Amino acid sequence: xxxxxxxxxxxxxxxxxxxxxxxxxxxxxxxxxxxxxxxxxxxxxxxxxxxxxxxxxxxxxxxxxxxxxxxxxxxxxxxxxxxxxxxxxxxxxxxxxxxxxxxxxxxxxxxxxxxxxxxxxxxxxxxxxxxxxxxxxxxxxxxxxxxxxxxxxxxxxxxxxxxxxxxxxxxxxxxxxxxxxxxxxxxxxxxxxxx
Amino acid sequence: xxxxxxxxxxxxxxxxxxxxxxxxxxxxxxxxxxxxxxxxxxxxxxxxxxxxxxxxxxxxxxxxxxxxxxxxxxxxxxxxxxxxxxxxxxxxxxxxxxxxxxxxxxxxxxxxxxxxxxxxxxxxxxxxxxxxxxxxxxxxxxxxxxxxxxxxxxxxxxxxxxxxxxxxxxxxxxxxxxxxxxxxxxxxxxxxxxxxxxxxxxxxxxxxxxxxxxxxxxxxxxxxxxxxxxxxxxxxxxxxxxxxxxxxxxxxxxxxxxxxxxxxxxxxxxxxxxxxxxxxxxxxxxxxxxxxxxxxxxxxxxxxxxxxxxxxxxxxxxxxxxxxxxxxxxxxxxxxxxxxxxxxxxxxxxxxxxxxxxxxxxxxxxxxxxxxxxxxxxxxxxxxxxxxxxxxxxxxxxxxxxxxxxxxxxxxxxxxxxxxxxxxxxxxxxxxxxxxxxxxxxxxxxxxxxxxxxxxxxxxxxxxxxxxxxxxxxxxxxxxxxxxxxxxxxxxxxxxxxxxxxxxxxxxxxxxxxxxxxxxxxxxxxxxxxxxxxxxxxxxxxxxxxxxxxxxxxxxxxxxxxxxxxxxxxxxxxxxxxxxxxxxxxxxxxxxxxxxxxxxxxx
Numbered sequence: 001x002x003x004x005x006x007x008x009x010x011x012x013x014x015x016x017x018x019x020x021x022x023x024x025x026x027x028x029x030x031x032x033x034x035x036x037x038x039x040x041x042x043x044x045x046x047x048x049x050x051x052x053x054x055x056x057x058x059x060x061x062x063x064x065x066x067x068x069x070x071x072x073x074x075x076x077x078x079x080x081x082x083x084x085x086x087x088x089x090x091x092x093x094x095x096x097x098x099x100x101x102x103x104x105x106x107x108x109x110x111x112x113x114x115x116x117x118x119x120x121x122x123x124x125x126x127x128x129x130x131x132x133x134x135x136x137x138x139x140x141x142x143x144x145x146x147x148x149x150x151x152x153x154x155x156x157x158x159x160x161x162x163x164x165x166x167x168x169x170x171x172x173x174x175x176x177x178x179x180x181x182x183x184x185x186x187x188x189x190x191x192x193x194x195x
Numbered sequence: 196x197x198x199x200x201x202x203x204x205x206x207x208x209x210x211x212x213x214x215x216x217x218x219x220x221x222x223x224x225x226x227x228x229x230x231x232x233x234x235x236x237x238x239x240x241x242x243x244x245x246x247x248x249x250x251x252x253x254x255x256x257x258x259x260x261x262x263x264x265x266x267x268x269x270x271x272x273x274x275x276x277x278x279x280x281x282x283x284x285x286x287x288x289x290x291x292x293x294x295x296x297x298x299x300x301x302x303x304x305x306x307x308x309x310x311x312x313x314x315x316x317x318x319x320x321x322x323x324x325x326x327x328x329x330x331x332x333x334x335x336x337x338x339x340x341x342x343x344x345x346x347x348x349x350x351x352x353x354x355x356x357x358x359x360x361x362x363x364x365x366x367x368x369x370x371x372x373x374x375x376x377x378x379x380x381x382x383x384x385x386x387x388x389x390x391x392x393x394x395x396x397x398x399x400x401x402x403x404x405x406x407x408x409x410x411x412x413x414x415x416x417x418x419x420x421x422x423x424x425x426x427x428x429x430x431x432x433x434x435x436x437x438x439x440x441x442x443x444x445x446x447x448x449x450x451x452x453x454x455x456x457x458x459x460x461x462x463x464x465x466x467x468x469x470x471x472x473x474x475x476x477x478x479x480x481x482x483x484x485x486x487x488x489x490x491x492x493x494x495x496x497x498x499x500x501x502x503x504x505x506x507x508x509x510x511x512x513x514x515x516x517x518x519x520x521x522x523x524x525x526x527x528x529x530x531x532x533x534x535x536x537x538x539x540x541x542x543x544x545x546x547x548x549x550x551x552x553x554x555x556x557x558x559x560x561x562x563x564x565x566x567x568x569x570x571x572x573x574x575x576x577x578x579x580x581x582x583x584x585x586x587x588x589x590x591x592x593x594x595x596x597x598x599x600x601x602x603x604x605x606x607x608x609x610x611x612x613x614x615x616x617x618x619x620x621x622x623x624x625x626x627x628x629x630x631x632x633x634x635x636x637x638x639x640x641x642x643x644x645x646x647x648x649x650x651x652x653x654x655x656x657x658x659x660x661x662x663x664x665x666x667x668x669x670x671x672x673x674x675x676x677x678x679x680x681x682x683x684x685x686x687x688x689x690x691x692x693x694x695x696x697x698x699x700x701x702x703x704x705x706x707x708x709x710x711x712x713x714x715x716x717x718x719x720x721x722x723x724x725x726x727x728x729x730x731x732x733x734x735x736x737x738x739x740x741x742x743x744x745x746x747x748x749x750x751x752x753x754x755x756x757x758x759x760x761x762x763x764x765x766x767x768x769x770x771x772x773x774x775x776x777x778x779x780x781x782x783x784x785x786x787x788x789x790x791x792x793x794x795x796x797x798x
Contacts, residue, residue: 010551020206027206027373034337034444035371037208038313039231039662044585045763046553059337060444061370064522066540077551080544087538100766101551105775106757107767108592109549120544143777 001031002055003161004063005154006085009074010099011038011048014147017174018072019050021151025162025170026054036061045102047078049085054161066090072154074133074146075099076117083121091127091157093194094118095150097134129153131193137186145179145186152190164191199243204375209338209368210235213277213305216345218247220301221382222275224267225251226260228632229661230279231314232368233307237277238662244674248384251674253664256603256632257282261289261304268302268358269395271386273349277305280321281602285633287324293358294328295405296395297412300386301349302358304330307368310484310519316583316602318517320485325360325462329409331416332360332462333425336443338372344425344459346377351419351460355412360462364484366441366519417463425459426468434532435472435479437489442482442520449525452533453480464492470500480531481508484520507531554588557764558780560726561586561653563700565594566759566788568622568651570703571710576619580606582634584626585660585728586653593761596624604633611637611646620714623650627683628658628666639690641719649713649720654683655728663731687721694720701726703759703787729780741781742797743774749793756785756794 005022009015016037026033031054038048051063066087073079073094086092096114103109122128131153137145151171155164168187175183198205198215207215213236217225225244227237237253244251250267254260257278264274278286283306290304306324309315325332333348335341341363352359393401420426429447432454438446439458446455456472458464473479473496481490490508497504507513513527514520525534555561565586568579581587581597582605589596599609610621625634630652641648658664665671670680687695694716698706706724713720732738743764752770756762764778765785774785774794786794 011553023206023371027204033206033371033373035206036366037369037371039235039369044553044556044588045551047551058448059372060448060522061337061366061372061441062445062521064449064537066538067522077548080546081548081551083544084540084542086541088541089538090541100763100775101549102554102761102763103592104549105763105766106593106761107754111549112546117544117546120546124541124544 001161002053002058004068005052005070005072006063006068006082007050007052007072007074008078008082009048010078011044011046013074013099015048015050015074018147018151019052021167021171021174022154022162023052023054025166026052028166028170029162031055032058034058034061047081049082070154070157070160072150074150076114077112080117080121083124086125088125089127090125092121092125092129093150093153093157094121094128094130095133095146096130097132097146129194131190133190136189136193140186140189141182145182148183148186149190152187153194156191156194199247200376201379202376204373206371207338207342207374208235208371209341209363211239212338212342212374213345214239214243215374215376216342217275219342219377219379220273220346220349221380222273223249223382223384224264224272224274225249225277226254226263227277228254228257228260228282229658229664230282230307231661232309232365233277233279233305234661234664237664241664241673250384253666253671255667257286258289261286261293264302265289265293265298265358267386268298268300269296270388271300272384273301273382275303275305278307279315280306280308280319281315281317283321283324285603290324291328292397294330294409295397295402297356298352298358299356301352303345303348303352303361304358305361305363308362308364308485310364313365316600318485320488322362322461322488323486329413330357330360330462331355331460332362333459334362334439334461335367335459336439336441338367338370339374340459341367342374347425354419355416357412357416364441364519413463417466420460420463420465421467423460423465426465427457428472429455429457433475433477435476436482436532437469437472437479437493438482439489440484442484445520445522445525446482449522449535450528450532451535458489461489464489466496469493469496470502473497473502473504476504478505478507478531480513480528481506482514486516552591554591554763555585556730557762557778558729558782558784559585560655560700560724560728561589562760562762563703563784564651564653564706564724565589565596567700567703567706567710568596569594570707570759571714575714578613578617578619578621580610580613580621580623582606582625582629584629586624586626589624593758603629604637607634607637607650608640610648610650611641611644614646614648621648623648625650625652627652627654627656627668630683631667638687638692638719638721642691647718649722652683652721652723654723654725657728657731659728659731663728663734683723687723692719692721694718695723697723697725699726700724701782701784701787703784729782738780742776743779743781743783743786743794744797745773746793746795747771749791751791751793753790755788755790759788760784
């Protein structure tokens with residue numbers, strides 16, 4: 001068995017934290033794990049990709065283009081930018097809440113229409129689920145829990161090899177004590193949306 | 196996950212695994228100048244060194260890092276100097292002669308190379324430093340190996356009495372894998388230096404003999420390499436692959452059908468083992484990132500042993516020399532090996548996507564300084580020399596304040612050259628940490644040679660780009676040692692610079708006036724743009740967040756705020772500019788440049 005998750009988003013969105021939660025859960029499930037992360041300059045508001053691979057015989061920290069089983073897109077433009085990481089069978093989880101690049105914020109470039117982005121992904125694959133993770137997190141209590149919404153949603157993805165309860169347990173170990181209830185709630189909301 | 200635990204395992208980042216390896220090897224002395232992809236090693240040691248009884252320092256530059264660790268090892272203490280690849284250029288001077296002196300306690304010099312230039316200015320292959328210096332080299336392929344090989348590397352270093360080059364790459368430093376913890380050993384934290392002029396004082400007469408000694412040690416090192424457990428063959432058959440570093444993981448997982456000679460001890464190479472491996476092969480593929488370091492030596496070994504086995508790799512055009520490898524690179528070998536089926540990637544989306552380059556943060560004080568410099572420059576013909584740090588991002592619009600960047604401290608040196616060789620005015624931007632690293636030399640040289648340059652020291656009170664390490668300008672407070680900050684203004688005045696002004700870059704207008712005076716000054720002028728990095732303050736939870744809001748009734752839609760500061764917290768939609776409260780820290784730079792005082796700063 002081999003399973004690859006590509007988590008894509010923007011520096012500061014919690015991509016690394018999410019990949020660490022999934023990776024730790026994979027390790028505790030008895031799989032071998034190899035991951036690759038982006039640190040340094042790119043984190044200053046740039047695009048980030050975190051690759052997580054687990055299974056019986058895993059050693060490479062990178063996956064081939066098209067080799068992902070699951071793409072977790074924390075940001076719509078980044079999901080589109082990295083869609084080649086998947087193939088026709090890849091499941092794509094796409095958060096619809098945008099983070100505007102600096103050139104967009106300054107009015108030098110346009111941010112595309114979100115619905116147009118969704119359609120451009122849907123024209124390539126039917127295995128797409130969209131969600132408003134930030135809005136969901138706000139309804140759970142706070143925008144910062146968007147991360148937990150995405151992890152909860154991943155747990156509900158068809159044939160995802162890691163168990164929901166284990167993912168939740170690992171996630172709650174890494175979040176601050178005072179926000180455990182918030183993250184727990186956000187996780188369950190994400191799970192329900194994607195179920 | 197606690198890397199100090201007696202036993203157990205963890206899903207560790209390569210850099211965390213390396214720290215665990217140091218703990219297991221009982222290393223008691225470490226030094227660095229921060230640089231990606233090696234930085235997290237220093238961040239962890241800053242946190243843990245006191246607890247594990249290790250002396251650790253952020254040296255002012257890599258040369259000093261190698262020198263302090265060399266001294267520790269000369270006194271018998273196991274030491275570890277680590278840096279990014281280009282840092283070893285700075286440290287090459289001590290390294291080359293340290294090879295002649297050798298060490299008493301084990302010493303590793305870690306070089307973290309950056310294939311694909313993720314966060315560097317070049318893609319140099321530092322494995323050549325091992326053949327240049329005649330020092331042994333070890334190359335792990337995964338985080339687990341990066342931990343495991345450290346203890347062995349110290350054994351080799353002490354056996355030979357030589358420092359050893361420990362070479363990693365981004366996909367080892369910034370990869371994660373499951374690391375099994377081994378037993379922790381202890382070594383003495385204090386040594387004693389015994390005078391031995393013939394080794395430690397390389398005057399020509401001694402250096403001449405030490406050169407011979409080094410060549411002898413190199414032969415001994417080769418014997419170790421021949422029998423090293425780090426160099427081994429996997430599988431059989433008449434097709435061979437010789438590989439090292441992260442390339443091994445791609446060969447292992449994405450190809451099959453070949454016998455693999457996996458090399459971890461890569462200088463000197465196990466020449467007999469390689470010749471034996473080559474003998475019964477139909478052909479051999481050399482899989483390594485960057486330069487044909489192994490490949491050229493394998494070709495030589497073939498020639499010396501009368502072997503005619505075809506060697507495929509970079510010289511044959513099968514594999515690229517540029518950029519890091521990935522599983523996709525293995526597709527290039529499908530005429531030679533069985534390459535695993537890889538699914539067809541989805542095509543690109545039709546929608547036009549905005550770019551998302553790394554950018555200066557909201558409220559970054561560099562924005563204010565750059566805006567002021569541009570404004571002060573007006574129509575003057577300026578060459579903006581810049582340097583290595585967050586402020587390199589000044590290359591982006593609307594600033595364009597990076598015309599010439601080569602290396603740490605390079606902008607300051609180059610500014611003097613431009614001043615003499617052109618009629619243009621040269622400004623040198625340099626960060627506080629970079630100033631201490633290699634900015635003092637060019638500044639004194641400019642004064643000495645009468646270069647009429649303006650140096651702008653972007654003093655954001657931290658080494659920001661690499662993750663907020665302390666530097667001489669901030670003082671240190673970790674590992675049971677506290678020191679006072681060194682005041683840059685006093686220092687610059689002390690060398691005799693006649694124009695020195697410290698400015699607050701959030702006051703863009705005042706900074707612009709001061710900058711005009713600096714540009715007009717007939718001599719070396721220095722501006723210290725002093726304002727702490729908000730990201731660092733946020734990390735320490737001491738950032739006082741205020742909020743800027745645009746009063747739409749007063750706003751005349753001139754967009755000067757967006758055009759001059761371009762802060763990510765300013766959002767322009769159509770004709771209207773508003774602030775994004777999730778990003779705005781209330782620094783007030785935008786308010787400062789607003790001609791109508793339409794931006795209000797609230798406590």
